[in-house]
Amino acid sequence: MTEMVYGSMPVRAGEPVLSRWWRTIDKWSLTAILVLFGVGILLGLAASVPLATRNGLDPFYYVQRQAVFGGLAIAAMLGTSMLSPDMVRRLGVVGFVLSFFALILLPVFGTDFGKGAVRWFSFGFASFQPSEFLKPGFVIVTAWLMASAQELNGPPGKTISFCITLTVVGFLATQPDFGQSMLVIFGWSVIYFVAGAPMVLILGFAGLVAGGGFLAYGASEHFARRIDGFLSPDVDPRSQLGYATNAIQEGGFFGVGVGEGQVKWTLPDAHTDFIIAVAAEEYGLILVLCILGLYGTVVVRSMFRLMKERDPFVRLAGAGLACIFGVQAMINMGVAVRLLPAKGMTLPFVSYGGSSVIAAGITVGMLLALTRTRPQGQMGDILFRRGR
Amino acid sequence: MTRTPLRPLARILSARAAGENPDVIERENLRARHEVIREKSRNRAEGRLLFMGLAFFMAFTVIGARMGLLAASEPMEPRSAAPGATIVAQRGDITDRNGRVLATNLVTHALYAQPKDMVDPGKVARELAAIFPDLKEDDLKRRLTDGRSFMWIKKKLSPEQMQKVHEIGDPGLLFGPREMRLYPNGRLAAHVLGGASFGAEGVHSAEVIGTAGIEKFMDDRLRDPAKAAEPLQLSIDLTVQATVTEVLDAGMKMMNAKGAAAILMDVHTGEVISLVSLPDFDPNDRPAPLLEGDPGDSPLFNRAVQGVYELGSTFKIFAVAQALDLGLVNPDTMVDADAPMVWGKYRIKEFKNHNYGPLLSVTDVIAKSSNVGTARIALMIGGLRQQAFLKSLGIFEATPVELVEARGARPLVPAKWPDIVTITASYGHGVSASPLHLAAAYAAIANGGTAVKPTLLHHTTPVVGTRLMQEKVAHQAVLMMREVVTRGTASYANIPGYAIAGKTGTADKPKPGGGYYKDKVVNTFASTFPAHDPKYVLIVTLDEPVDTSSSEPRRTAGYTVVPVAAEAVRRTAPLLGLRPEIEVPGQNALTAVVQKKN
Numbered sequence: 001m002t003e004m005v006y007g008s009m010p011v012r013a014g015e016p017v018l019s020r021w022w023r024t025i026d027k028w029s030l031t032a033i034l035v036l037f038g039v040g041i042l043l044g045l046a047a048s049v050p051l052a053t054r055n056g057l058d059p060f061y062y063v064q065r066q067a068v069f070g071g072l073a074i075a076a077m078l079g080t081s082m083l084s085p086d087m088v089r090r091l092g093v094v095g096f097v098l099s100f101f102a103l104i105l106l107p108v109f110g111t112d113f114g115k116g117a118v119r120w121f122s123f124g125f126a127s128f129q130p131s132e133f134l135k136p137g138f139v140i141v142t143a144w145l146m147a148s149a150q151e152l153n154g155p156p157g158k159t160i161s162f163c164i165t166l167t168v169v170g171f172l173a174t175q176p177d178f179g180q181s182m183l184v185i186f187g188w189s190v191i192y193f194v195a196g197a198p199m200v201l202i203l204g205f206a207g208l209v210a211g212g213g214f215l216a217y218g219a220s221e222h223f224a225r226r227i228d229g230f231l232s233p234d235v236d237p238r239s240q241l242g243y244a245t246n247a248i249q250e251g252g253f254f255g256v257g258v259g260e261g262q263v264k265w266t267l268p269d270a271h272t273d274f275i276i277a278v279a280a281e282e283y284g285l286i287l288v289l290c291i292l293g294l295y296g297t298v299v300v301r302s303m304f305r306l307m308k309e310r311d312p313f314v315r316l317a318g319a320g321l322a323c324i325f326g327v328q329a330m331i332n333m334g335v336a337v338r339l340l341p342a343k344g345m346t347l348p349f350v351s352y353g354g355s356s357v358i359a360a361g362i363t364v365g366m367l368l369a370l371t372r373t374r375p376q377g378q379m380g381d382i383l384f385r386r387g388r
Numbered sequence: 389m390t391r392t393p394l395r396p397l398a399r400i401l402s403a404r405a406a407g408e409n410p411d412v413i414e415r416e417n418l419r420a421r422h423e424v425i426r427e428k429s430r431n432r433a434e435g436r437l438l439f440m441g442l443a444f445f446m447a448f449t450v451i452g453a454r455m456g457l458l459a460a461s462e463p464m465e466p467r468s469a470a471p472g473a474t475i476v477a478q479r480g481d482i483t484d485r486n487g488r489v490l491a492t493n494l495v496t497h498a499l500y501a502q503p504k505d506m507v508d509p510g511k512v513a514r515e516l517a518a519i520f521p522d523l524k525e526d527d528l529k530r531r532l533t534d535g536r537s538f539m540w541i542k543k544k545l546s547p548e549q550m551q552k553v554h555e556i557g558d559p560g561l562l563f564g565p566r567e568m569r570l571y572p573n574g575r576l577a578a579h580v581l582g583g584a585s586f587g588a589e590g591v592h593s594a595e596v597i598g599t600a601g602i603e604k605f606m607d608d609r610l611r612d613p614a615k616a617a618e619p620l621q622l623s624i625d626l627t628v629q630a631t632v633t634e635v636l637d638a639g640m641k642m643m644n645a646k647g648a649a650a651i652l653m654d655v656h657t658g659e660v661i662s663l664v665s666l667p668d669f670d671p672n673d674r675p676a677p678l679l680e681g682d683p684g685d686s687p688l689f690n691r692a693v694q695g696v697y698e699l700g701s702t703f704k705i706f707a708v709a710q711a712l713d714l715g716l717v718n719p720d721t722m723v724d725a726d727a728p729m730v731w732g733k734y735r736i737k738e739f740k741n742h743n744y745g746p747l748l749s750v751t752d753v754i755a756k757s758s759n760v761g762t763a764r765i766a767l768m769i770g771g772l773r774q775q776a777f778l779k780s781l782g783i784f785e786a787t788p789v790e791l792v793e794a795r796g797a798r799p800l801v802p803a804k805w806p807d808i809v810t811i812t813a814s815y816g817h818g819v820s821a822s823p824l825h826l827a828a829a830y831a832a833i834a835n836g837g838t839a840v841k842p843t844l845l846h847h848t849t850p851v852v853g854t855r856l857m858q859e860k861v862a863h864q865a866v867l868m869m870r871e872v873v874t875r876g877t878a879s880y881a882n883i884p885g886y887a888i889a890g891k892t893g894t895a896d897k898p899k900p901g902g903g904y905y906k907d908k909v910v911n912t913f914a915s916t917f918p919a920h921d922p923k924y925v926l927i928v929t930l931d932e933p934v935d936t937s938s939s940e941p942r943r944t945a946g947y948t949v950v951p952v953a954a955e956a957v958r959r960t961a962p963l964l965g966l967r968p969e970i971e972v973p974g975q976n977a978l979t980a981v982v983q984k985k986n
Binding site (some may be wrong): 150151152162190191194195196244245248249251252253263265266284285288289292293295296299300303304306307310312315316319323326330333334335338339 | 418421425426429430432433434436437440441444445447448450451452454455456458459460461462504535536537842866
């Protein structure tokens with residue numbers, strides 16, 4: 001009776017774990033993610049060959065690595081997606097604490113791989129980027145705090161999570177890693193928004209950003225030139241963006257053909273930040289639209305499933321995870337088509353990357369675990385609220 | 389901590405009275421309120437999640453649409469350089485004072501390659517190397533095959549070269565239309581015009597920007613689309629410029645000089661009619677600046693504007709004119725000219741240790757070019773007044789002429805001005821200035837004593853500067869300079885038809901480490917004509933000249949630069965519209981009678 005009233009999970013004695021998992025998981029999203037991973041391997045076959053050649057390795061060295069890490073990532077994703085929301089929360093909090101300490105230790109033990117920003121721990125065979133693992137943990141912790149703040153007599157979760165955000169962003173900015181800082185801030189904002197940020201605050205903030213932008217445009221010549229350069233229709237054909245645009249145009253609707261693309265030889269980041277350009281050149285608009293559709297499926301379906309969710313923590317955490325996953329894909333592709341200013345951001349699951357793929361696997365695994373079908377107290381409604 | 393009231397108070401109070409546990413009632417109430425809050429937040433979150441889901445959907449749709457638009461458009465690199473693409477003449481023409489073209493634009497083509505469209509890079513490299521001797525076949529082949537998708541090969545092509553490239557017939561070779569700057573007169577007035585090169589370049593067009601001379605100084609004016617149709621009219625006269633260049637070139641070779649400069653200026657307006665610096669260059673094909681050695685030896689160096697020399701005795705007239713203006717002397721005053729003059733530890737000597745003294749009239753000080761006489765006059769004036777006068781003549785500042793090079797050519801003026809500087813400055817030593825400074829200062833004397841601002845732009849209205857000396861004094865100074873020509877150091881300038889007045893100057897060149905060379909001089913002749921009503925000033929300077937026509941080499945201005953200047957006047961004066969004064973041939977009784985009758 002109590003369980004029915006409070007809408008907790010009804011015990012189904014005897015139902016096997018796997019069968020329950022299969023019954024409740026969002027199969028569309030799962031399929032989309034597996035297909036995305038396949039697309040990543042397919043594009044890796046094209047995009048990572050120049051890098052391997054440049055480094056004097058076997059042409060498909062990076063494809064093999066991607067397959068190994070991807071396999072691990074899928075295993076992690078499936079494992080995580082079988083957890084209950086409570087377990088997800090525990091895993092997220094522990095993961096957050098661990099990766100936060102790793103982040104703090106970066107200046108001491110980290111390496112910059114000659115790229116000018118200390119973001120990685122190097123283990124010889126692989127590297128480990130704490131901020132990638134920090135993101136899902138951060139979302140979980142924030143969602144937990146926000147959800148508990150909604151309880152009567154609950155802790156001041158909004159303030160605490162805001163302080164945590166500031167701390168994390170501070171550490172990320174010192175690396176410096178503004179892309180991840182932006183994602184973290186975005187994640188917090190989304191959760192706060194769903195948790196019920198006051199409309200006045202949202203509108204005021206939007207006004208502030210717009211006003212600040214106009215002011216900066218008028219006051220700073222440098223800023224104005226950046227914006228004008230971004231808005232102008234001409235793009236320098238010898239820049240990374242110029243090559244990417246050219247590749248998309250060359251590809252047209254059906255692509256120039258498998259292995260026929262040229263852009264991967266000229267773009268240094270063809271296997272990571274600009275992999276969508278390789279996809280567009282070799283396979284054409286068709287594949288790009290497929291990839292977009294797959295990401296859209298995962299994000300939009302998750303949102304719609306979470307709309308029915310009654311548990312505030314699950315709702316908030318799911319929304320946060322789905323949004324950082326989706327926005328990363330959105331920024332990556334937005335840059336390639338010059339809708340957004342240039343910013344290095346990988347395409348989750350598709351871009352080449354060692355440990356970051358595993359982190360993406362865990363993120364999506366948590367998302368799948370939270371979007372599983374659960375009883376939402378419909379029975380209680382029927383029994384006790386009919387009159388209202 | 390805030391005290392939370394018991395709710396619902398009425399039921400709890402009655403329960404307490406009945407002895408029941410009020411906590412149960414309060415918990416029940418809390419649960420109910422909690423449910424309401426959750427319900428509210430769920431409804432709100434539902435809307436917001438829907439909003440975010442839709443926002444993401446829209447964002448992905450927009451990205452997809454943009455991808456589609458890009459995929460549907462043609463690649464940016466044009467397959468053929470759009471033959472119909474028109475290029476607006478973006479840079480105004482430059483003409484001389486009579487409207488003859490000095491600089492204009494010509495439509496030409498740049499050659500570029502898209503190696504990925506190339507059929508046979510090896511053949512292309514071989515044939516291009518045959519058409520353009522400055523391209524290396526190996527280098528070209530390497531660059532065409534290293535995987536790049538775009539490369540410039542030539543910035544400008546002649547029509548013949550373009551035809552030959554067409555005949556290679558490779559689809560990877562493409563042409564981009566270009567406006568190129570053309571100087572139809574070649575080397576003529578090269579230092580005035582400077583040159584232009586390409587700025588930002590695209591496949592369809594390139595902007596042309598000035599790199600030196602007036603092209604750079606007036607870059608904004610020339611590139612202003614509103615004034616593109618209206619040519620920039622200079623004060624230069626093309627014919628006079630050509631004549632002066634020719635005479636100066638011949639004179640430079642004859643006098644074995646390594647460089648030469650000449651300036652012809654209108655004394656009333658300050659307009660520079662001709663400005664020549666030799667050796668010169670072709671602005672259509674500007675040479676690279678010298679990377680080592682003295683930049684002053686580069687043909688790019690504008691000796692007339694950038695060359696800051698000690699201009700020697702040409703400065704003497706300034707001291708004399710000032711003394712006349714201040715009323716310290718008149719042309720016939722006798723001054724002490726006993727050489728050598730001893731001043732502290734210095735001994736002021738005359739040329740070749742002559743002694744023109746003990747006494748010399750002021751006119752003779754100029755005519756004979758006496759250092760000692762000038763020094764005595766300068767001491768009468770005093771250092772402060774001398775500085776102020778030289779400054780008013782514009783000798784202490786960079787000239788305001790419309791050439792970028794002029795800004796950097798600041799005169800070298802000693803920081804302190806003790807009496808010994810007063811003495812040496814009076815005969816043009818210790819103070820260095822460019823020939824253009826000298827031209828402006830002489831023009832101020834020649835036009836009757838008003839300041840002159842040198843300019844390269846054509847003026848239609850007369851310019852009246854501030855008065856620097858009395859008109860009478862200026863006239864006297866010109867008459868003294870006429871004496872220099874008729875009976876003094878510049879006798880070679882006494883040509884029939886045109887009365888020249890002028891002053892010679894010979895200065896030893898300073899060594900880079902200090903001290904002066906014994907056998908390297910800068911000779912200057914600063915002149916004005918016609919002497920009775922000066923209209924033009926002509927400054928001619930020869931760098932390291934030597935006249936070897938006699939038994940011993942002669943390096944004084946009177947033998948080297950004066951004949952060159954005289955020839956320049958003889959040939960340019962008619963072009964400037966001056967009538968020669970025909971002297972009456974040999975007086976005899978009959979003509980005297982006839983003249984009297986008239």
